[in-house]
Amino acid sequence: MDILTGRENNMKKLVTVIVPIYNVENYLKKCVNSIINQTYENIEIILIDDGSTDGSGTICDEYLAKDNRIKVIHKKNEGLSKARNVGIEISNGDFITFIDSDDYFDTKFIENMLKIAVESKADLIISGLKDVFEKQKNIYADESDYYTILSKEETYRKVLLQEEIDVSANAKLYQKEIFKNIRYPVGELYEDIKIIDKIIENANKIVYTKYKGYFYLQRNGSIMHSKINKEKFVLLKTMERLLEFIEEKYPNVKNAAIKRYVYCNYHILGRAIFNKDLEKECKKIRKNILKYRKEIFEYNIFSLKEKIATVTLILGIWNYKVFWKIYCKIYQKL
Numbered sequence: 654m655d656i657l658t659g660r661e662n663n664m665k666k667l668v669t670v671i672v673p674i675y676n677v678e679n680y681l682k683k684c685v686n687s688i689i690n691q692t693y694e695n696i697e698i699i700l701i702d703d704g705s706t707d708g709s710g711t712i713c714d715e716y717l718a719k720d721n722r723i724k725v726i727h728k729k730n731e732g733l734s735k736a737r738n739v740g741i742e743i744s745n746g747d748f749i750t751f752i753d754s755d756d757y758f759d760t761k762f763i764e765n766m767l768k769i770a771v772e773s774k775a776d777l778i779i780s781g782l783k784d785v786f787e788k789q790k791n792i793y794a795d796e797s798d799y800y801t802i803l804s805k806e807e808t809y810r811k812v813l814l815q816e817e818i819d820v821s822a823n824a825k826l827y828q829k830e831i832f833k834n835i836r837y838p839v840g841e842l843y844e845d846i847k848i849i850d851k852i853i854e855n856a857n858k859i860v861y862t863k864y865k866g867y868f869y870l871q872r873n874g875s876i877m878h879s880k881i882n883k884e885k886f887v888l889l890k891t892m893e894r895l896l897e898f899i900e901e902k903y904p905n906v907k908n909a910a911i912k913r914y915v916y917c918n919y920h921i922l923g924r925a926i927f928n929k930d931l932e933k934e935c936k937k938i939r940k941n942i943l944k945y946r947k948e949i950f951e952y953n954i955f956s957l958k959e960k961i962a963t964v965t966l967i968l969g970i971w972n973y974k975v976f977w978k979i980y981c982k983i984y985q986k987l
Contacts, residue, residue, distance in 0.1 A: 667696070668693065668826070670688050670698045670763070671740030671749060671751050672754050673753070674700060674709050678705075685712075685716050687868075696722055697745055698720070698722050698723045699743065700717075724743070726743070731839065733844065738836045738839070749829050751825075753823060756868055756870050759793075759868070762866035766778050766780065777859045779808075779860070780866065781819070782819050783866070794864065799863045802859070803860065805853055811861070814909050824867035833855075842887045881921070883931070889918060911952075918942050921938060
């Protein structure tokens with residue numbers, strides 16, 4: 654299946670690019686340049702300066718003077734969700750896409766995504782993120798003309814198992830109608846996970862493409878030394894709600910939901926285990942994980958590492974701490 658190259662069928666479609674911005678002066682120009690240099694030119698670019706205290710706001714205004722497709726909103730700092738919502742509410746596009754202000758697009762990202770949308774008549778087009786690093790050179794998109802229609806059940810499975818589909822708002826093209834009754838939760842963490850089910854449920858037709866033209870900047874950091882606080886435990890409540898939803902409406906995907914729930918518990922535990930102030934929370938996580946010990950040992954989707962980690966948890970928190978410390982030293986190059 655070929656991605657079309659002609660623009661005449663697509664030029665009537667306006668695509669809105671929403672860019673939430675907060676203190677990213679060192680990355681912002683690369684991001685905005687990747688948008689204004691898109692091969693598909695019928696775009697609306699909304700730069701939302703979320704109360705930046707560095708030079709980001711000034712950079713936005715400089716681009717505003719250069720390109721009449723750009724709108725700039727300067728507002729007080731209210732977080733990512735509020736910035737995205739402002740962009741959605743003032744957007745005029747037939748389609749919407751989001752990009753974080755330290756990431757950037759392949760020059761054909763919008764063109765390729767829109768052509769798939771038009772050809773397939775889908776209202777949600779999902780691609781993968783391509784991880785890149787700050788000093789990395791010679792970065793290219795993963796070119797592919799392959800795409801496939803996904804059922805909602807298949808979409809949930811891929812999202813939950815992280816099979817080339819990320820839960821984030823980025824690297825996707827949405828028909829604006831999807832957001833008719835959806836907004837990102839303001840003032841809450843893990844906003845993407847909290848509304849992913851609503852987005853999937855609102856979509857009439859979902860398409861996944863192997864084309865990767867969204868470059869996601871990875872920042873270096875130790876897994877053991879990553880900052881953790883009690884606010885991060887909100888993720889577990891969010892995943893509990895999603896697990897309950899999946900169990901009720903899509904029981905065939907229950908194993909994938911359990912897998913993601915267990916993964917998130919281990920993700921938090923690996924960072925909290927070395928914080929003496931979070932001992933009580935770690936005990937709760939241990940209980941969360943061991944609730945699904947049977948599934949962990951029976952389901953093939955759980956890795957050997959997760960099975961070994963669960964054995965150490967059964968033996969006690971101290972045993973898990975020793976296991977995790979050894980694992981990090983071997984694989985994370987602490």
